[in-house]
Amino acid sequence: MSSIEQLVQNFKDQQLLLPIWFEKGALKLINQIELPHKEEILTIQEVDDLAEAIRNMTIRGSGAIGIAGAWGMYLAALKSGGAREEMHRAAKLLKSTRPTAINLMKTIDEIMNSVNGFEKLPLDRIEAKVIEILERQLQFEHALGSNGADLIEDGDTVLTHCHSGALAGSGYGGRALSVIRKAHELGKNIRVIACETRPYLQGARITAYELQKFGIPVTLITDNMSGYFMSQGMVQKVVVGSDRVAANGDLANKIGTYMHALAAKKHEIPFYTATSSHTIDFCLQSGAGIEVEYRDAQEVTTLNGKRLAPKGVEALYPSFDITPNAYLSGIITEKGVIAEPFAINLQKLNIQVVH
Numbered sequence: 436m437s438s439i440e441q442l443v444q445n446f447k448d449q450q451l452l453l454p455i456w457f458e459k460g461a462l463k464l465i466n467q468i469e470l471p472h473k474e475e476i477l478t479i480q481e482v483d484d485l486a487e488a489i490r491n492m493t494i495r496g497s498g499a500i501g502i503a504g505a506w507g508m509y510l511a512a513l514k515s516g517g518a519r520e521e522m523h524r525a526a527k528l529l530k531s532t533r534p535t536a537i538n539l540m541k542t543i544d545e546i547m548n549s550v551n552g553f554e555k556l557p558l559d560r561i562e563a564k565v566i567e568i569l570e571r572q573l574q575f576e577h578a579l580g581s582n583g584a585d586l587i588e589d590g591d592t593v594l595t596h597c598h599s600g601a602l603a604g605s606g607y608g609g610r611a612l613s614v615i616r617k618a619h620e621l622g623k624n625i626r627v628i629a630c631e632t633r634p635y636l637q638g639a640r641i642t643a644y645e646l647q648k649f650g651i652p653v654t655l656i657t658d659n660m661s662g663y664f665m666s667q668g669m670v671q672k673v674v675v676g677s678d679r680v681a682a683n684g685d686l687a688n689k690i691g692t693y694m695h696a697l698a699a700k701k702h703e704i705p706f707y708t709a710t711s712s713h714t715i716d717f718c719l720q721s722g723a724g725i726e727v728e729y730r731d732a733q734e735v736t737t738l739n740g741k742r743l744a745p746k747g748v749e750a751l752y753p754s755f756d757i758t759p760n761a762y763l764s765g766i767i768t769e770k771g772v773i774a775e776p777f778a779i780n781l782q783k784l785n786i787q788v789v790h
């Protein structure tokens with residue numbers, strides 16, 4: 436068994452909910468577009484097809500697309516024998532698929548930097564790097580989950596937005612759901628309110644699906660109900676993921692996150708982002724520098740392919756919004772929970788800056 440096969444077997448033995456893995460010379464991935472009604476596994480043989488799967492959100496979530504980037508580089512190396520030109524082409528193509536989540540760019544850069552100076556890029560080095568990245572991501576999930584679980588009290592109802600869970604990460608609980616899963620495993624009696632997350636419906640389709648699988652009580656609401664439930668004392672904490680965190684703690688996360696943060700502040704409800712240190716972009720001083728991806732506005736004018744709005748009406752679909760650091764109670768990372776002042780305390784994390 437090769438070391439890559441061993442890694443995949445080891446992950447499967449841990450009963451992880453893997454979004455993507457390598458099997459018999461090809462990539463396998465869960466088709467997240469079809470969840471929860473169909474648990475379809477797709478086979479991907481070409482880097483170009485993987486790039487399209489990331490672009491069209493067959494696989495999504497900042498952690499998972501970082502991992503997909505690593506697997507894509509492995510596939511490129513395997514197919515081309517490590518040909519420098521093809522590796523550069525694959526890196527450029529994969530990095531171009533989604534602009535906001537930084538893990539994708541960082542992971543690919545890390546792999547390319549590990550083979551700097553080689554004429555023909557050595558497969559064993561790339562393989563070792565991919566294994567290191569995947570194992571590290573999983574360790575992050577357990578560590579940040581434990582750090583965040585300490586903040587959750589017995590009896591809490593935790594509101595989350597979008598899906599920052601196993602299938603958005605490396606299979607344990609991603610970011611926000613690692614916190615919730617650890618708290619549940621510690622025996623804390625908690626409930627989750629999941630926001631449906633229009634228009635892709637990550638919350639209704641994937642967060643609810645995962646929490647049911649984990650045996651954690653979940654109640655689904657539409658995004659515009661969060662303020663009401665907060666005002667009624669029905670939410671004790673908010674925990675969301677993040678696609679990119681600027682050096683001052685401003686964060687990009689799924690569109691709608693900012694609205695929940697405003698309501699949480701008004702009702703003095705602690706609002707946390709659960710993330711890994713790799714999601715922090717020290718090259719950006721504030722959230723103003725984060726590129727917000729716009730997606731096809733047809734997803735707003737239609738639902739399940741059925742038109743909602745009159746023909747010809749204009750719509751907009753920014754995929755993310757920026758929540759300023761003033762609304763954050765803490766940033767939950769694998770290295771601990773970072774408190775205010777975020778710009779100073781994030782610097783102390785001792786994270787290598789990747790430009």
Ligand code: RI2
Binds near residue numbers: 597637690
């Ligand atoms: P982690 C998602 O975006 C959402 O913004 C969600 O909060 C985040 O990625 C999950 O990533 P999309 O890829 O915070 O569904 O778990 O557009 O890394």
